Amino acid sequence: MTITEKILAAHCGKDRVNPGELINAKIDLVLGNDITAPPAIKEFARIGVDGVFDKDKVALVPDHFTPNKDIKSAEQVKMMREFARKYRITNFFEIGCVGIEHALLPELGLALPGDLIIGADSHTCTYGALGAFSTGVGSSDMAAAMATGEVWLKVPEAIKFIYKGKLNKWVEGKDLILYTIGKIGVDGARYMSMEFTGDAIKHLSMDQRFTMANMAIEAGGKNGIIEPDDTTIKYVKDVMKRNNIKRNYTLYKSDADAKYSKIIEYNVSDIEPQVSFPHLPSNTKPVSKAGNVKLDQVVIGSCTNGRIEDMRIAAKILKGRKKHKDLRVIVLPATQAIVKQMIKEGIMDIFIDAQCAVSTPTCGPCLGGHMGILAEGEKALSTTNRNFVGRMGHPKSEVYLSGVAVAAASAVLGRIGSPEEL
């Protein structure tokens, strides 16, 4: 079996499961945000149960339109807050504690290897970086899972990706996943499990791995997953110690004879930093072929690239430099712990000296919520995950996607470009 099949089998009490099989699986965590949780809360009331299945296994993360951008958004978060109080939900995160869900939950040890996690947010697939099975669902699924602790799932077929060789300078996990999506398309892994393997993955830090698993959904994947190794175990041990977590976790690995519907190999030494052009993440080009794209805004952050390592990469490039006069730069660190670490390491000074606006954690402009909406005709380069029409504001604005190094360099250049050009 594959790692994904093993986790699914373990959560539905079977020795083995096969692709295509429909199962009812027990969940270790269900999460929702300020957009998806309110309708789930309403639906939950219709089911007619006394409480949630386990008050420690529900996470309510108001991160999208927060700090509340308008009255309606405030009402949505109020609904979450009241629900959390009524059912004594342990993991409701108030402003000041909240971070972007897919950075926050691993940081707090709420996602561990071998877990089965569903979330009413498509980027829930992020936790696959830890060797967990995690996937995005809708609000009805969230409501049903809060009531029953279970979810119906179809066991996915799997694609094994093997990344061989050594990464070129400035190439990040983001570039590997953008390159992959560019090759297989936005539905290249539709309904499937994407298993990321190979030497290049072994050498990636956890932050880089989170970025890769995070964007499995952008290829249509059900989950993205990486086998836990020493890097994972070190990360998990640190997190558990820091948060005083006693829970057991399980390390699963794919069998040598596991069945894949496809095996795709890439030599990463062929890959240079990538840029996705509007309006699909699969519309990729190497940065050297980006041409002269003048920018109005650069966004660095999000559940894809808002972790401390991302901030360090950006700081390395922006240190002693200023952003280009014709654009604005918005930095969105994903959690309060990351903000604190940035202050400690002097990264905050670097960003402010470079004339970047640094925000409190929020999804903000990534989905066109607030904190950096684009006007008609404006172009942004963003380290976020989607560049669909109207994603960051006006339907006639444009979003380009890249890794952090290219975004930071472009902020200085005023156009899409590489750190090598500085």
Place this chain on the structure above:
Amino acid sequence: MILGKAHKFGNNIDTDAIIPARYLNTHDPAELAKHVMEDADARFVDKMKANDIIVAGENFGCGSSREHAPVAIKAAGISAVIAKSFARIFYRNAINIGLPILESKEAVDGIKEGDEVEIELTIGEIRNVTTKKNYRSAPFPPFMQQIMKAGGLIEYVRRKIHGKNI
């Protein structure tokens, strides 16, 4: 039985196009319905009539997990979505909220903008009334049919928990 006019869309219609996030500060279906498909076709709401059918290409509903997308389509009065394929979360959400969806490449290729289309959901038959051609979509697995029969996941779970027949 469903009978309505077809509105055609291309491949990879994402959930941001179906219901842009700028309207997601509410989850009221009636409010969401006012902006359905807005970033794919700004005039869609004015053009469509109740019972009309959306006919789209591959990977319909890709992107975000927002259940607001199928909810907006349903609340606007669209009776069904026929696509060459659906993105995974949209597919789940549509079944869970009771929006009829059908997969058929042949039907999508054989239906033009404005054609009258008739759908017999129980057998998955799609009939282009304008051209008099018939198409079949693959049947749903029995478990999903049960959810649809119950009127959606919440009702299905409610009945199961309270020991009622589905």
